Amino acid sequence: MALPNENTAKLAVLIDADNAQPGNVEALLAEVAKYGTAHVKRAYGDWTGTNLKGWKDQLLAQSIQPIQQFAYTYGKNATDAAMVIDAMDLLYSNRFDGFCIVSSDSDFTRLAARLRESGLTVYGFGQRKTPKPFVAACDKFIHVENLIDTTATTPDAAPAPKSTSATQLKGDTALVNLLRNAVEAASDDDGWATLSSVGNIVTKQRPDFDPRTWGYAKLSDLITATTLFKTDRRSPGEGKPAIIFVRDRRRAEQTA
Structure with missing residues (x-):
């Protein structure tokens, strides 16, 4: 939906x-x-x-x-x-x-x-x-x-998580598989997928998925931090916001 x-x-x-x-x-x-x-x-x-x-x-x-x-x-x-x-x-x-x-x-x-x-x-x-x-x-x-903001001072407020390192992210098998499968499902013949399509697929599979769980504000930040994917910002035209594309680095190595 x-x-x-x-x-x-x-x-x-x-x-x-x-x-x-x-x-x-x-x-x-x-x-x-x-x-x-x-x-x-x-x-x-x-x-x-x-x-x-x-x-x-x-x-x-x-x-x-x-x-x-x-x-x-x-x-x-x-x-x-x-x-x-x-x-x-x-x-x-x-x-x-x-x-x-x-x-x-x-x-x-x-x-x-x-x-x-x-x-x-x-x-x-x-x-x-x-x-x-x-x-x-x-x-x-x-x-x-x-x-919850890290500066929150209310008694029931928990501090936000710190950014997870690339090593830890790559060791999170469930996260890696989720992202890779989503990129593959949304990709074109060259292996590139729009970040928005990847996000939609991930949310449908895991409604509670949130990059902030790993300490990153946006999905693009999380994907970049894993170092497992290549990203490319493409301009669809003058005055329009850039579209972020993602590709699995393994796919890039296969076509190199």
Whole structure:
């Protein structure tokens, strides 16, 4: 599925406050803005308790609507059901292009799948410990640890990872195979593939793929850092941005 244009996509952001940290919200919403405009921002939880008291300032600062959901039974999470009901109501309003589900809880796996079945794009946001089924159910999944700036001082903020060395990258078999297979799948007869096509294939195979996991801001930076690929910037015409092409160095050696 093609991701909607970030300038026009109307998004609904639903936050499971029981499974999200208030200190990450500002960075999270900045990430959401890359994919569209958040027309709805709601956070769900039992706001009468003390465990969510850190959310108040963020709710006000980011104009997030708190949705009260009492915990009817101790130890049972009633927030999930409230989020699912609201999500379906918003879906049937036919006003949105996509949903952002903020939680590390696998209970939202079926919701993400159902929204995608209706043709909407689903972005998931959660910690690296998020169960794989929920990650796979999203079009794209962003680990909140990758959104935290190294200068962040909030108690719940984790430092961003340092850039991984070329030796370590080449030793990451799963990463190398993922990138090489994507380049091969998107390549022309000469072995060259556009970086955008490679990125689309990688995201479809691994919704939680993010160059920031290895300490690089962009896919082009990560691919260059591996030293396993050749890159070429080509201008499609005057006034148009350059297009980055990628080729496996093994392919280049074979044709040399």
